[in-house]
Amino acid sequence: MDSLRYARCEARSRIFKALGHPTRLFMVEELAKGERCVCELTALVGADTSTVSKHLSVLRVAGIVQDEKRGLQVYYRLRIPCVLSLFGCIETVLETNAKDQMALLHQA
């Protein structure tokens, strides 16, 4: 793998990596419904504010969300709506996995 190709893969994989945590994926789903401030997300997630803030930072650095400070709150929203379209395929993978599990059971 030459270095250009590697760089490309690394850039892409960073996006996937950012989505590769349950809490972050949850927040992306919530943000799909509309913008939320950190305190709202903190309440929804049920973790320390600092933890939520760091997860949001990961999503922001990846370019998945953007933030805007208004008054005391910082509001986050999806920067690229198409992120949601990713979930369709993911669901297909999960369904196929489940079917295979079923098949294995019936086979036994």
Place this chain on the structure above:
Amino acid sequence: MDSLRYARCEARSRIFKALGHPTRLFMVEELAKGERCVCELTALVGADTSTVSKHLSVLRVAGIVQDEKRGLQVYYRLRIPCVLSLFGCIETVLETNAKDQMALLHQA
């Protein structure tokens, strides 16, 4: 976040996590062209065989690829072709990131 919701997010995030490594993403791209044995992928990646084998194992456990032993070789292939469709959105994110970078530069 209730435990059912969390379980769902965790299941989905595992798929993203599996794609969240440059080498694994590279292999998925290669497998999109057709099945490859571990030795071919090892040559393409340019890492230790054991390293490549472990990455493939991560993809297999996630349900992204499947393997088939034929003779001495083990051939891997994509299990769900739609995985490729994920890349479209990822590219959009990267392009938007790049544009923003440009905008920042011009602004200064």
Place this chain on the structure above:
DNA sequence: CAGTCGCTTGGTAATTTGGCCAAATAGAAT
């Protein structure tokens, strides 16, 4: 049936991640 080949697994060390607490910051309100 001994040797080889392709791959996987176990061991280990270096690095990264994820969580909470505590401290710092920025802005609003009194």
Place this chain on the structure above:
DNA sequence: ATTCTATTTGGCCAAATTACCAAGCGACTG
């Protein structure tokens, strides 16, 4: 100005990830 309030950052520690080497395993080959 001082005091809140919402969020971010730094420190710390446990757990997970990644890479290589070495050893193991299963299936052809001579």
